[in-house]
Every structure is written in structure tokens, then in C-alpha cells.
Amino acid sequence: MTHGRAVALMVVVTLMWSTAGVVTRQLEQARSFEVTFWRSLFTVLALVVILAAWQGRAVFGRMRHGGPALWISGLCWSVMFTAFMVALTMTSTANVLVTMAVGPLFTALVARIVIRHRLPVRTWGAIAVAGAGIAWMYGRQFGQGSMTGTLVALCVPVAVAFNWTVTQQAQARGKDVDLIPAVLVGAVLSTLYTFPLAWPFQANSHDLSLLAGLGVFQLAIPCILAMMCARVLKAPEVALLALLEVIFGIALAWLGANEVPAPSVLAGGALVIGALLVNEWLGLRARRRQPGLVPPIA
Template structure:
């Protein structure tokens, strides 16, 4: 399936809207908590992908998993960390704090490219990293000075695992690509869902989720994660890396707005201020990067699903 550029842009907007539903849906859970939330979302994601992938890619997709090599399984482990840490963070900290922390992903990836692959970073990226760092420091400092609880701090620290794992994933995929070994992201996402399900199962017992909770978590597994994961892979084949990074930032806006409107979760002023610095730095960096591109071909980019 090959998308036009315009269709890919609008589809990526829809993807970010689906990603952005995680916070508001999680706030309406009544009995499921912590690792059980992660388990059920990953479980339903796994079931959905086991149906979607053979239909989309054919039964050969499972052979790719068996013969994918070490890089594929490391990528799958990175997806496991992202899937797990994101939901655990949401049960501990506010949606806005978690999403602002996750938005650091492109800058962490840039740093990983600099120190592990040797990519030279332009001055604009170093400036963006500095400004984003100031934004995060302001958010953390203001929240802690204002008496934010230990759960909030733990939640945001857990959320940091997501962009770190994402940067690691990108580095592994790029290293494999340089050695002539292409990592297929689609089976890697399935591996991540399976491993997340297995890892969180013993931590989730005894189950406490109500029937309503299971319905909401099934929605998250299918429509917030599985389907947008597949769609984002399609978009990443058409759009340039800066375009994907810019559009992915809409998740922060959608996620905060949906949690505010749909669950009454008003973000703290310090989070909005720090988040504005982070988002502004990212937009500045990616717009300049997009302007500097002269080739029409899409860049190597990993979707930011979590």
C-alpha cells in the first residue's frame, strides 16, 4: 500500500489522535491499576496484531520473526520497554507530564546518533537540546518545589524510559541497516507486545479489572496502539523524518486536551510552561531540518508508538 504525501500527512494526524487517547481512557478505569493496565493493553494489542499482520503481510510475517536475527529481537525488547513504561507512567503521573517527557524522543535519538553512530549534529539541534533541557528542568523544578508527590516524580522518571528506549531502538535499526541487515518494524512491534504481556503478567496478579475496565483496555490495545502502529509504519515510508517528528508532536496536544476535556485533568502551569519550551524547541529544529532537505525521498525514521 503506497500513500500519497497528502494522504500520509492526514493519516499521521489521525494516528496521533489515536495515540493521544491513552491518558483520557486510563483516567476512566475504576479497578485496574499499575501493571495490570499495562498487561491488558499489551494483551489486546498482541491479539489485534496476530489478526492484522497475517492479513496485511501474509503468513510469512511469522517466518520473519523466527529468522529475523538479534537486531529484530533487540528492537522488540525496546518496544516492550516503551509499551510497558508508558502505561505505568500514566498510572503514576499526569497525562501532560508524561507526554511532555515522551516528546524528548527526537532529541534523545539525535544524541544517540551523535555518540553511537558518529552523526554530526547541526547547531540548531544542539540549541534545541539545550532549550528542551531547560524546559524539562523548569517542569521538574517547579513541580518538586510546589510539593509534587513521589508518585509524580516516579511516573515522570518511568516515562523517561520511553524516549531512551526509542533512541536505542533507532540506533539498533540504523546499525543493522549499515551492515546490510534490514529490521522489519512490523514483527518487532508484535514481539514487543508479546514480551510486554509476558513480563507484566506475574506483576498483574490477582486481576482486579472490571468488565468496563476490560472494554476500555481493549480499546487502548486495538485502537490506541495496534492499528496506529501499523498505520504509522505506512506513513513513515512516505514522509520525511522531520515531517514525522513534527506531526508526532500533535500527540502531546491531543493527549493533554483530551485528558483535560474528557477527564477534567487540568495540567499544572509549570508543566504547560516547560512543555511549551520543549515543543517549541522541537518545532524549531524540525522545521529547519525540513527546510534544509533537498531530496524528495523519505528518510529513515521510526514511528513513535508507545
């Protein structure tokens, strides 16, 4: 895959990811954990078929010998899958996506604490600005119903941070963690522990068709495509392109579900996205000036 095609494909991936909010707003009867259960179940079914066709049965053998890191990574993926969909049923799409956008900065902070990764000054500044944006959002929502949903959404970037840190620690010890089977493990775990919480089922055929579409086209396929793009694109490029999910997701929910984002979310989101953009842009410039330098995280 050429660099240009990888960029174009990553844009398509972010567009597929961003459909979760607008599709969830079209559900008629399914609510909360049932939404998560069906999406995760359809993701499992899709990944089993895709992985078996793409990599053969050997991919399932690697899962058995993946070691603790793979299963911890899978647990983190399950938290991400579950918290994301539950949060969407509790608060606005914009709240969820802006909160998720702090993932790279959470990752940098956790890596600094746990594995002593050096953080450049620009990243500390980005963390401070993004933190102010999230604090502004939370402050304006305090005492409102959307506050709980935003706190649930915060579990996603926390899980992202620990997922990346565990993976990096394993790789530093010479153990390569295959992230694609880890995604499958995460979907299986999410399905298992949301099943009792989803009972009794209320989804009708209309809801099931939408949730099947989310499982296959919003999660399973784009996750695999993103892994393919990550083999060609540099980490800062992936981080920048992934921000398109926030823009696409808010726009689709606005246009397709008449979900107008609150002014506090737009203001806080502008701070978060701006901090991420400037941080990644400065990092990319620094690496281009010193191509032989091993870059610090974020």
C-alpha cells in the first residue's frame, strides 16, 4: 500500500467509525447495555469470518499463545467497546467524541508515569490545554444528566492509555503483541459481560439490522483497515487523521439526528482538538528536522 492510499483509506476508516452516533439515534427499542451486547456480538461474528479468511486458522492459535499482554490488551479493548456505546446512550455524540479525543494525551501521561517515557514540553502544554477544555465541558455539565455519560466516555481514553502502555512494555521485553486478535478478544469479553445486563432483550428487527451494521461496518472492518494503515503511516499521521472521527461524528449526528452540540462542548472541543493538532504538527516537524532521532511519545 502506498502512503497516499493509506492516507485515503484512513480517512474512510474515520468516516466509518463516526457513524456510531447517528446510527444509535435511529434505534427504536434497544437501550444501554443491550446496544453494546448486539454490536459486540456482531463484531465477534464478523471478525471470526474475516480473520479466518485473511490469516487462516493460525490466527486463533496465536491467541492461545499470546501471553498476558494480549489478554490485558483485549480487556482494554472490551472496556473501550462497552464504555463507548453505553456513553452514547447516556449523552450526546459530541460529548463522547470530544472526551475520547484526549486519548493520545492520556496515553502520553500514563506512559510517563508507568514506563518513564520522556515527554517534550509541547506535549505537557497540550495536556494542560486539553485538560482545560475537558474541565470547561465538565464544569458546564455539572449537575446535568449528561455528566454521567461523559464520565463513562472518559473510560475510553483511560483504557486506550493502558492498552498502549501494556503493549509497549511487552514489545520492550521482546514480545510482539498482535493487536488484531486482541480486538477479537475485546469483542468477545464485551459480549460476555454485557449479556446478563442486556437481558431481557427489547431490540426489534429494525434495531438488530442497525446494530449488525455497526458491528460489521463501524467496528470490525474499520479496525482491521486501521491496523493495515498503521503499517504504512507514522504514529503522528494516524493520530492526526483519527481526529477526523470527532468532526465527522458530530457533523453526522447534527445532520442525521438533529443533535445540535452544546456551546460548551464546541468550546471545550476546540481546545482539545487544537491542542492535539498543534502537538502532533510540532512533533512531525521536529522528526523531519532530525530524521535519525528516535521520537518520544506524543
